[in-house]
Amino acid sequence: DQQVKQNSPSLSVQEGRISILNCDYTNSMFDYFLWYKKYPAEGPTFLISISSIKDKNEDGRFTVFLNKSAKHLSLHIVPSQPGDSAVYFCAAGVQGAQKLVFGQGTRLTINP
Amino acid sequence: EAQVTQNPRYLITVTGKKLTVTCSQNMNHEYMSWYRQDPGLGLRQIYYSMNVEVTDKGDVPEGYKVSRKEKRNFPLILESPSPNQTSLYFCASSLMGQGAGGELFFGEGSRLTVL
Numbered sequence: 001d002q003q004v005k006q007n008s009p010s011l012s013v014q015e016g017r018i019s020i021l022n023c024d025y026t027n028s029m030f031d032y033f034l035w036y037k038k039y040p041a042e043g044p045t046f047l048i049s050i051s052s053i054k055d056k057n058e059d060g061r062f063t064v065f066l067n068k069s070a071k072h073l074s075l076h077i078v079p080s081q082p083g084d085s086a087v088y089f090c091a092a093g094v095q096g097a098q099k100l101v102f103g104q105g106t107r108l109t110i111n112p
Numbered sequence: 113e114a115q116v117t118q119n120p121r122y123l124i125t126v127t128g129k130k131l132t133v134t135c136s137q138n139m140n141h142e143y144m145s146w147y148r149q150d151p152g153l154g155l156r157q158i159y160y161s162m163n164v165e166v167t168d169k170g171d172v173p174e175g176y177k178v179s180r181k182e183k184r185n186f187p188l189i190l191e192s193p194s195p196n197q198t199s200l201y202f203c204a205s206s207l208m209g210q211g212a213g214g215e216l217f218f219g220e221g222s223r224l225t226v227l
Contacts, residue, residue, distance in 0.1 A: 004154075034215070043116070043202055043218030044155070089154060098143070098162065099170060100216065102155035 003027045004092050006103035014111055019077040021106050023090035026071065030092040034100070035064060035075050038087045047088075048075070080110045114139045118203050118219035125193055126227050133188045133222045135203030143206045144186040145170070145216070146178065148199040155202065161186055193226040200224075 005024045013019045021035075031052040036044035050057040050064045050073070057064050063076045077084055087107050091100040116137045125131055137144065145160035147170075157170030161180040175197055177189040186205075190197060200223050204216040 006154075009152075036216075036218075041220065043204075043220050044216075045218070046215045049215070091155075098160055098168070099157050102147075104152055104154040 002104070003030075004090060004101045004103040006088075006090060006106045008106050009104070010107040010109070012109045012111060013080050015082060016079045019075075019080045019084065019108055019110070021075040021077075021088050021090075021108065023073045023075075023103050024071060025073075025092050025101075027092070027094075027101075028071065029094050030101075031095050032093050033064070033066060033073050034091045034093075035062075036089045036091060036102075038089065038105070044089060077108075082110050082112060084108060085110045114217070116203055116205055116217050116219035118201070118222045120222060121220065122223050124225045124227065127194055128192050131190050131193060131224075133190075133201055133203075133224070135186045135188065135219060136184050137186075137203075137205040137217070138184065139205060139207070139217065140183065141205035141207050141217070142183070143208065144180065145204045146176070146186070146188045147202045147204065148172065149202065149221075150199050158188065158201075190224075193224075195226050198224060198226050 034049040035047040037047045038044040048059050048062050066073045087105045089105045090103045093100045119134045142163045146158040147155040149155050156172050159178040161167045203219040206216050
C-alpha cells in the first residue's frame with residue numbers, strides 16, 4: 001500500500017524552463033511534507049518542506065505547493081539548472097508518529 | 113563537518129553470513145533511523161531510535177536488528193542475510209524525531225549485495 005506516490009519515474013526539462021515534480025498521497029492524516037534531492041552515490045539531502053496549514057512555501061528557485069483537497073503536492077523549480085539533475089523524493093509524515101513515508105522518486109534531467 | 117557516516121559503503125556477501133553496517137553521526141542528534149531504497153519502492157524505514165536504548169520497528173524490520181548503546185552510533189545488523197536484503201541502505205539522523213517534522217540528515221549509503 002503506497003501511501004505516497006510519485007507517478008512519473010523520470011522527467012526531462014530544458015535548462016532555464018520550469019520543472020514541475022508531482023506527488024500524490026492517500027493518508028489524510030499527513031500534516032507535513034518534505035522534498036529531498038539525491039545525487040548518485042550520495043545520500044538524500046533536504047530541499048524544502050511544507051506544513052499542512054500552508055498551501056505554498058518558497059525558497060529561492062524552489063516552491064512547493066500543497067493541495068489538501070486533492071491530496072497532491074508539487075515542487076516547482078524555476079529556472080531549472082543543470083545542477084538540478086537528480087532524483088527527487090517527496091515524503092510525508094504525521095506529527096507524533098516517528099516516521100516519514102517516501103515516494104518512489106522522480107529522476108529529473110535538465111538538458112542544456 | 114556535520115555528517116552521518118556509514119560503513120561499509122559497498123559489500124558483497126553470501127547468504128547466512130552475519131554482517132553489521134555501522135552508522136555514526138557527529139551532530140548530537142537524538143533521533144536515528146535506517147532506510148532501504150529499492151527500485152520502484154522509494155525509501156522504506158527499517159528501524160528507528162528516539163534515543164539511547166530506545167528503538168522501534170519501521171515498515172520493513174524483518175531480518176534486521178539494531179542497537180543504540182551510544183547516542184552517536186546506530187548499527188544495523190543482519191544476522192542471517194538473504195538475497196532479498198540486497199539493497200541500498202541509508203542511515204539518517206535528526207535533532208528532533210520525525211513526528212516533530214525534523215529534517216533528516218542522511219549518510220551516503222551502503223550498497224549491499226547478498227549472493
